[in-house]
Amino acid sequence: MAPNDRSRTPLNLQQRSILAGEAAAAEAFVESALDYPSDPSAAAFFDVDNTIMQGASIFHLVRGLYRREFFTTRELLSAGWKQAYFRIVGVEDPDHVAEARNSALAFIAGHTVKELQDLGEEIFDEAMAHRIWPGTRALAQLHLDQGQQVWLVTAAPVEIAQIIARRLGLTGALGTVAESEDGVYTGKLVGDMLHGPAKAEAIKALAARESLDLSRCSAYSDSYNDLPMLSLVGDPCAINPDAKLRAYAREKGWRIRDYRTGRKAARAGLIVGAAAGAVTGAVAAGVSLRGRRR
Structure with missing residues (x-):
């Protein structure tokens, strides 16, 4: 069937979430040193942005790639504009929605997976390492000390998520999977971004x-959008929570941990979230850097 044939049945949100989750789980790997945990049926799952690290990881990644001329400002803004337009206008045409979704990663088309991985290592060192929350890092280490697996679960590209997990000595990472052929990115997503319901699907697949018992597992996030993930496990915890998640966690009697100062907590609503951050953060990076170069 031709790619532009409108008679095809488009994937709905649930199907895309399942596909994204399964793709993320398929990309997951376990570091050799952590192959045999002493408590193999339990694990902890950590969101990344504003949970493991301050701010949006995709923002720092895109800014670092932009500085290395990985893509142009025009490519960046084109992808961001398409996403913003369809999000604001609310167009429901399946072809338009698919175009907007795929355009999120259009600017990496033609680059190799290895290229992104290598640059990601550099960008982590210069822009992310010092942003790791010590309190959340300690929680992750506590689970490791108990012989449990510890996984990152994030809407950020799986390549950067795996770098963060490896640098922190965690078991592995689940992230958004970009389609590639023969090691070269096509510029499309596999399913959808690993966000909201897709995170829960990835965890279920993993x-x-x-052979994990989810009732014995823990999950940590700052965002109300991660309720599907948090509600999936027996031990959910709100880390640096937004207002809606804090209220919900209090109502449910969940643990709450806040490692921000009062000022940072007050500004939390201005920080880019995982889903919108993948595009909004990228556009902000391009606009900001373009302005500085004038």
Whole structure:
């Protein structure tokens, strides 16, 4: 069937979430040193942005790539504009929605997976390492000390998520999977971004693969959008929570940990979230840097 044939049945949100989750789980790998945890049926799942690290990881990644001329400002803003337009206008045409979704990663088309991985290592060192929250890092280490697997679960590209996990000594990472052929990015997503319901689908797929008992697992996030993930496990915890998640966690009696100062907590609503951050953060980076170069 031709790619532009409108008679095809488009994937709905649930199907895209399942596909994204399964793709993320398929990309997951376990560091050799952590192959045999002493408590193999339990694990902890951590969101990244504003949970493990301050701010949006995708913003720092895109800014670092932009500075290295990985893509042009025009490519960046074109992808961001398409996303913003369809998000604001609310167009429901399946072809338009698919175009907007795929345009999120259009600017990496033609680059190799290895290229992004290598640059990601540099960008982590210069822009992310010092932003890791010590308190959340300690929680992750506590689970490792108890012999449990610890996974990052994020809307950020799986390549950068795996770098963060490896640098922190964690088990592995689940992230958004960009389609590639023969090691070269096509510029499209596999399914959808690993956000909201897709995170829960990824965890379920990983749990099946690793024989995890989700009732014995823990999950940590700052965002109300991660309720599907938090509600999936027996031990959910709100880390640096937004207002809606804090209220919900209090109502449910969940643990709450806040490692921000009062000022940072007050500004939390201005920080880019995981889903919108993948585009908004990228556009902000391009606009900001373009302005500085004038």
